[in-house]
Amino acid sequence: MGQRKKILITWGLGYIGSHTATVFIEAGYDVIIVDNLSNSHESSLEAIKKITWKTPKFYELDLRNYWDLDTVFEKHAKDIALVIHFAAKKAVWESCQDPFLYYDHNIFWTMNLLKVMNKHWVNQIIFSSSATVYDAENLLPPFSETDKTKTTNPYWTTKLVIENLLRDMVMHKWFSAIALRYFNPIWAHSSHLLWENPKWVPTNLLPFLLKVAKWEIEKLSIFWNDYDTEDGTCIRDYIHVMDVADAHFSAAKYLFDRIEINETSEAYKADPTFEICNIWTWYWKSVLEMVDIVKTVTDKEIPYEIVERRAGDVAVSLANPIKAKQLLDRESKRTVVQWVEDARLYINK
Numbered sequence: 016m017g018q019r020k021k022i023l024i025t026w027g028l029g030y031i032g033s034h035t036a037t038v039f040i041e042a043g044y045d046v047i048i049v050d051n052l053s054n055s056h057e058s059s060l061e062a063i064k065k066i067t068w069k070t071p072k073f074y075e076l077d078l079r080n081y082w083d084l085d086t087v088f089e090k091h092a093k094d095i096a097l098v099i100h101f102a103a104k105k106a107v108w109e110s111c112q113d114p115f116l117y118y119d120h121n122i123f124w125t126m127n128l129l130k131v132m133n134k135h136w137v138n139q140i141i142f143s144s145s146a147t148v149y150d151a152e153n154l155l156p157p158f159s160e161t162d163k164t165k166t167t168n169p170y171w172t173t174k175l176v177i178e179n180l181l182r183d184m185v186m187h188k189w190f191s192a193i194a195l196r197y198f199n200p201i202w203a204h205s206s207h208l209l210w211e212n213p214k215w216v217p218t219n220l221l222p223f224l225l226k227v228a229k230w231e232i233e234k235l236s237i238f239w240n241d242y243d244t245e246d247g248t249c250i251r252d253y254i255h256v257m258d259v260a261d262a263h264f265s266a267a268k269y270l271f272d273r274i275e276i277n278e279t280s281e282a283y284k285a286d287p288t289f290e291i292c293n294i295w296t297w298y299w300k301s302v303l304e305m306v307d308i309v310k311t312v313t314d315k316e317i318p319y320e321i322v323e324r325r326a327g328d329v330a331v332s333l334a335n336p337i338k339a340k341q342l343l344d345r346e347s348k349r350t351v352v353q354w355v356e357d358a359r360l361y362i363n364k
């Protein structure tokens with residue numbers, strides 16, 4: 016990857032961001048974290064330090080503030096090889112209540128980031144997209160990257176808009192981007208110093224289930240049991256968060272292999288490339304199966320009730336992993352055994 020050794024991570028103190036930061040630091044990169052702490056905790060910085068024995072540079076700033084961001088790039092751009100962009104609001108229901116909020120954050124944040132990157136000649140980005148952009152109701156799983164996409168809410172729309180924005184940047188600027196479409200990251204770093212720790216009541220299944228197991232929440236509401244699946248509850252692809260973090264590293268290696276450094280000028284160019292990759296595992300499970308897993312490993316009752324469908328849910332959401340294997344040479348490594356161990360450690364914290 017040449018001389019540049021810095022990786023800038025937006026929302027690098029969040030759930031996936033902080034786990035990804037440890038992977039890059041342990042591989043010898045200097046990590047710069049930009050986070051506004053709106054859904055993360057500064058204590059994650061301490062945890063990253065304990066895990067890696069290194070202190071990432073941390074800037075508390077909101078990506079909507081162009082000039083703050085510009086100051087960070089003024090300082091570091093010469094050494095930044097890559098930006099990994101996680102910052103995004105992600106609750107479907109909230110995006111329906113307030114579409115403007117989602118455009119104002121997800122799109123505006125990304126626009127500012129790309130503008131600053133462009134100004135300072137930082138031209139490689141990995142974008143955290145989502146597997147929810149597939150037209151799941153009309154496709155046969157597993158979905159491939161070339162399959163039709165569809166959006167039914169502002170949150171998903173922002174993901175697709177950003178993917179298209181990146182595609183256009185690559186087409187018309189000297190720029191490279193990979194959008195990783197992943198499914199449901201779960202569990203935690205093996206040290207258990209980092210884990211999913213949202214500031215608000217979680218809306219995703221796993222953090223919610225774990226809070227029920229810890230008796231912090233009374234019961235789980237299962238969003239309907241009459242879907243066209245074996246036990247009637249929805250099936251999802253759950254992936255260990257460290258496998259998602261590793262996937263970012265594989266994507267970075269792919270981009271770094273395309274870098275060409277012009278020693279005589281400041282130019283630091285990469286072959287323009289735009290790729291979308293599903294990040295996937297073989298361990299799909301239904302909601303009831305996840306309840307059983309958590310029940311078994313924690314040895315705790317998981318009270319639940321069946322309630323109405325949640326808007327936007329589809330019966331089955333699974334993706335085809337072939338492209339990531341071929342292009343990025345990556346596969347998910349953590350097995351259900353690792354999941355079980357992680358859940359047990361988390362519950363006994």
Ligand code: UD1
Pocket residue numbers: 105106107108145147170198199218219220221223235236237238239248249250251302325326327328332
């Ligand atoms: C959800 C979002 C998706 C977002 C992703 C990551 C929707 C429709 N989809 O995906 O846009 O990118 O999270 O943040 O909101 N479940 C329950 N009870 C709960 C929580 C979840 O039964 O309290 C069920 C859901 O119906 C679903 C499964 O558990 O079948 C997984 O839900 P979740 O963890 O929210 O992930 P996704 O629905 O895949």
